Amino acid sequence: MNLEITSIIKYVYRSSHYAKPHSHPCYEIIVYLSGNGTTTIDETKYKFSPHTVALIPPNTVHDEQYSSCGGELICIYFECGKPAYTYTSPLIYVPDFTSIQQFATMLYQEIRTQPLFHAEKAPLLLQSILIDLARACSESHREKNSLESVYHYICYNYANKLNYRLLAAESGFSYDYFRRVFRCTYGMSPQKLQIQQRFQAAQKLLAGNELSITDIAISCGFADSSQFAHMYRQKYGVSPSEYRKTLQQE
DSSP, rough: OOEEEEEEEEEEETOOOOOEEEEOOEEEEEEEEEEEEEEEEHHHHHHHTTEEEEOTTTTEEEEEOOOOTTTEEEEEEEEEOOOOOOOOOOOEEEHHHHHHHHHHHHHHHHHHHHTTHHHHHHHHHHHHHHHHHHHHHHHHHHHHHHHHHOOOOOTTTTOOOOHHHHHEEEEEOOHHHHHHHHHHSSOOHHHHHHHHHHHHHHHHHHTSSSSSSHHHHHTOOOSSSHHHHHHHHHSSSSOHHHHHHHHHOO
């Protein structure tokens, strides 16, 4: 991959700085060193923070709105032919942010001070950043597939007792990270998803008269009819039997 660095700039922004929509004729990498806020890239809004890096293609309109604490970032502008790596999003979360931060800082120093052989070293540092970003995208894609598998597994096995620590381990996650990324992705914990599925299944069964309340409770994974009735009333404000009577009167 032929890389030609056009320029590299380090910015320190004060509180609530806003960069108006703009574009560049070349690629731009934005390494967010501190601060947080939002950026709109090609009409899609993203949240940035340390551990995120923006990779913006040429002529792509984007802006930045910093929060009240401001922030610091390094912008790298460069030309290249067809990218050798695949990137799934213009804003990339990088778990191992230290290496990219170090590469960006070293690249900034190389371009600013221009020591001996800087012309040879600078493109290597930029390529290292691009490789780390591609790795982060690949890892993010793998995590997404793993999470989707767990999500569908919970939906299919909602009536069973599930070992979430084992599910996390088999999916390649630590338990704490699994809970955090699952909640961030689906807006609820794995446990809450399972309970939600149990209630949805119970409501379908309550619409008929084939099963008793106790049979519905057991078939949907509740410990007994008392637990089912207590949790159902907490969620819907009526008991399962009252809900069934309401349906029968309609």
